[in-house]
Amino acid sequence: MNKLTIFGVVITVMVIVAYAGFVLLGAWIDGRRQAVRERGEHPVTTSAGNVEARETHERNDG
Numbered sequence: 001m002n003k004l005t006i007f008g009v010v011i012t013v014m015v016i017v018a019y020a021g022f023v024l025l026g027a028w029i030d031g032r033r034q035a036v037r038e039r040g041e042h043p044v045t046t047s048a049g050n051v052e053a054r055e056t057h058e059r060n061d062g
Helices: 003-038 054-061
Strands: 044-045 051-053
Touching: 003 044, 003 051, 051 054
Parallel strands: none
Antiparallel strands: 044 051
């Protein structure tokens, strides 16, 4: 194998790993939001990445 082929394989593997990480992060956040929905509340993701109920979030802001 020449250097260009090896480089292409390495880049492809890196892209696949990054995409998988992105998908897993999204599924993890969605699971946290679903837990809030199951309590009968409306989920809000804060700028820090925390998932809170909108009702609790509004109470803390105001």
